[in-house]
Amino acid sequence: MSGDPLFPIALSLRVAALAVALVGPPGIALAWLQARRRYPGRALVDALVLLPLVLPPTVVGYLLVVYFGRHGPIGRALDALFGARVVFTPAAAVVASAIVALPLLVKTAQPAIEAVPSELEEVGRSLGLGPTALFARVTLPAAWQGVIAALVLAFARAIGEFGATLMFAGNIPGRTNTMPLELYAAWQAGEEGRALLYAGVLSGVSLAVVLLAPRLAPRAQAFLERPRS
């Protein structure tokens, strides 16, 4: 039952990448919204975005199973409309990872976007750029290092997701057994070598992120672009 030791590595990388791809565009758009617009309910949205960061992952997993499970409201609807079941599929792993990665993404991208000087956007508008072109050609490139840092941090969180994934996607060898799940299973089974392998890979990813992300912070960017007179 141990299976191919490399599969969980490939699976985790795929799941984390898909999770970031899933949550990236709406996350960055949300970061822009929170950075640039004041609207009624903004504080509430802020709190909701932060929630998956502070909730224990098992609570997140529990809520996901309750809502998306066979007897849950969303799960029943999905089953009735599309005959689709989410629980115990790789898609569930992606969803669980995406949800826990979202707060990190938004909270890191938001200050980067806030730091873009309003002069740049005003000039962009005067040059004829409508709202989407302005975001794509001015705001994002000006904040790109912070945005990249946000995506990298989100990836690291996504790849390390365990509690919610175990409950929502389950441990299905060859389908949903991501590295964190496999690490736990290998430890339980006394397979020290495998446990060490996944611990090593996950630590390597985390280390890379911890070294990389601060270099991409907005402060670093502003420092590099300071005017030299």
Next chain:
Amino acid sequence: MSMRARAALVLLVFTASLARAGDAPRAVTLAAAASLRPVLPEVIEAFRGDSGAPAIEVSYGASGALRAQVEAGAPIDAVLFASPNEVDALVAKGLVDPSTRRSIATNTLVLIGPRQGPAVRFDSLASLPPGERIAIGDPRSVPAGRYAQQALTALGSWDALAPRFVLGADVAGVLAIVRRGEAAAGIVYETDARPFDDVRVLDRATGAWAPSVELVAAVVRGAPRSDEAARFLAFATSPRGRSIFTAHGFGPPRP
């Protein structure tokens, strides 16, 4: 006193208190397979009522996980696992006393399903609609999972059913999955399925292909409360103890 000095003092006192806590006399600690959760408290109470023995604490979990904890040096006085394998592994490493190794009960493997779910049997699992999952314990670390693998291999359907399996971290996990309806079937011990009315037993593993499920216990070598633990194990296999096991659906210990 400066802020930093104060913080250091608090940290020092805290760490010291932790160390002290380790040395303080503690209760007898058992590590038991999750499938013993329904029966063990009653056995312990009977044991204590009889002999006025000190408190006994139990840590439940998958036998594999508990074995790993014993190997890592967790403060456990005796183990009660759902199969001989884990106990024998500890014997081989010299971590438990082989003279205290004993069979304490037997169990039957059953196939369970959600109350409203399809009625299948061990030998007709392949007839489940595609996409339906079967929950079993991880055979690498959960004896119930290993027994399930033995049974289905003996029936010749293991390989064909492999893509359907969802692995539970322990028997309780398997139960939870089936009770939620996320799997159409699950394989647990007969003693696990009894208390719940949102699952029903679909089939019992009796027959040539059925594995024999034996619960084995032993005392951890050099544990501080090993004497009391040994006395408890002796009580568990006494006629009085055995009757409690039987009342909960377990079979008699292997001689």
Next chain:
Amino acid sequence: MKAGAAAQALEARLELRVGRGARAFALEAELSLERGVLVLFGPSGAGKSLTLRALAGLVRPERGFVRVGGESLFDAATGADAPPHRRGIGWVPQRDSLFPFCSAAENVAFGLPRARRRQRDPQVRALLEELGIAALADARPASLSGGERQRVALARALATGPRLLLLDEPFASIDRAGRGELWRLLRAALDRHRAPAVFVTHDADEALALADRVVRYERGRSVESGPPERILADAYPVSLDAEGWEPDGGALALRGARLVTPGAPPSPGRLHLALRRPPPRAGGSDDA
């Protein structure tokens, strides 16, 4: 993009309020420019920059209208309000506004359609040369001096052929010596591209150098409007004209000098001098 010769470059009336309570600021201004450069002149905080922002569409007035080149961009009465990206108005802010992730040439080409942004567009090239920065085409903004950056910003605003250019104290952080050259370049570029402009400054010399018309601001209101010599007469209380001049040791000797009324148009053929009174300390410019 530009309206017919008959239409005024700019006609606007603006009434708006920003902030609340103790920090509320009310602006009331009336502007009109036939062609050339209109300078908004006055001390800091008088509402000049706010006027520019209203003209650009970045701030919405409560009452009034804005007509550029005969076309109505804003009219409170009808509710018409063109968004900033559709006004065809160039914008050169005071602070550094170049896109740091583009080279100088890429900055200049930024507002052009995608096809022209790709190649080395000849018009972009010409603009860079016009402003004396052709050699810096591939440089990043971070490596340019303040004056060079503002030249790029100017080229960028002109590249899209705007019907009006707004400049908010663009040379405020450039030292006196460099400013003269920039005034010359600006006027030449505006004339060549036939782009009317509204220029904000609190520096009387700058106003005098650039303006065809001046509007003086005081505490949120446009109080006076007219030719620069008249409006700025306060800063230049003594005007002379003379036949000529000669060096005299370390000094200057004027021939046939006489006092003239401040603000009066200079007599043809004669040398005209406006002697400047040092500006008051508070809110004044950087030179004594």
